[in-house]
Amino acid sequence: MPNGQHGPSSSQPAGGQWYPPEWPDRIRALADGALTPVAPKRAATVMLLRDTPAGPAVHMLRRRASMAFAGGAYAYPGGGVDPRDEDRRIGWAGPGLDAWAERLGTDAATAQAIVCGAVRETFEEAGVLLAGETPGTVVGDTTGEDWEADREALVARELSFAEFLDRRGLLLRSDLLGAWARWITPEFEPRRYDTWFFVAALPEGQRTRNASTEADRTVWIRPSDAAARYDGGELLMMPPTISTLRSLEPHASTAAALAAAAAQDLTPVLAQAALVDGELVLSWPGHDEFTKRVRPGGTA
Numbered sequence: 001m002p003n004g005q006h007g008p009s010s011s012q013p014a015g016g017q018w019y020p021p022e023w024p025d026r027i028r029a030l031a032d033g034a035l036t037p038v039a040p041k042r043a044a045t046v047m048l049l050r051d052t053p054a055g056p057a058v059h060m061l062r063r064r065a066s067m068a069f070a071g072g073a074y075a076y077p078g079g080g081v082d083p084r085d086e087d088r089r090i091g092w093a094g095p096g097l098d099a100w101a102e103r104l105g106t107d108a109a110t111a112q113a114i115v116c117g118a119v120r121e122t123f124e125e126a127g128v129l130l131a132g133e134t135p136g137t138v139v140g141d142t143t144g145e146d147w148e149a150d151r152e153a154l155v156a157r158e159l160s161f162a163e164f165l166d167r168r169g170l171l172l173r174s175d176l177l178g179a180w181a182r183w184i185t186p187e188f189e190p191r192r193y194d195t196w197f198f199v200a201a202l203p204e205g206q207r208t209r210n211a212s213t214e215a216d217r218t219v220w221i222r223p224s225d226a227a228a229r230y231d232g233g234e235l236l237m238m239p240p241t242i243s244t245l246r247s248l249e250p251h252a253s254t255a256a257a258l259a260a261a262a263a264q265d266l267t268p269v270l271a272q273a274a275l276v277d278g279e280l281v282l283s284w285p286g287h288d289e290f291t292k293r294v295r296p297g298g299t300a
Helices: 023-031 097-104 109-127 145-155 161-168 223-231 239-248 254-264
Strands: 041-052 055-063 074-076 078-080 171-173 178-184 195-203 215-221 272-276 279-284 287-294
Touching: 023 055, 023 109, 023 279, 023 287, 041 097, 041 239, 055 109, 055 223, 055 239, 074 239, 078 109, 097 109, 097 178, 109 145, 109 161, 109 171, 109 195, 145 161, 161 215, 178 239, 178 254, 195 239, 195 254, 223 239, 239 287
Parallel strands: 041 195
Antiparallel strands: 041 055, 041 078, 055 074, 055 215, 178 195, 272 279, 279 287
């Protein structure tokens, strides 16, 4: 479930920000030319929303504490793009690939891969499928044994998403997604992702479940409540997660959030590191709350 940055272990300074203790050494190595950045892999993640009497809630997963990176952190369903997500045209409803390419700032093939990756990963990790038999319909309950067999085959990469849709006579409902943000893992990280964040409403008749082997629990939570628990140090999150949660807070309904997606800025957010008066300063442009100063000796 890539969310734009990763690392083997964590410490928590202010709030619940995930901060790997090995970052200072890696940042220094990058600055000294001893570390060559790896190319980021494409990834997609989806903020599933549903309305409640108190406002929209978002579906989140908690990463298992035993995970090699960001153990215990809360995130959204998502993951890396499967190369087969772009290897052939698939059943498609909603804006065409050229429109998606313009919105995402990519070519058409890459746009298909990213949108397919978002829909596929949401099904793989949450059991929710944004697809239907016609451009105006969405599948209902996807919890049967036959659906589970297909989901497991997708996870195991025994089945491509295009084959899955063809077999079931389904169209990917790209119109149910709204592009929301884009974060790129810092250059000093060993595993990097170029991650597009999307919003989508939970389809009627479907329900989420913890289908991910990487998560030990799932929750539906209002963005403001999740942000407050992050601020109190109760919930651990990566900067892209808490940033996108905060950006959801102003919207009073799922429909309002989806309508706002078209105006969201997709300029990639990439952390920057600089040496200032002997201190390492780590910052995310446009997101001052995540700035960290690391003193000589590696403490934040």
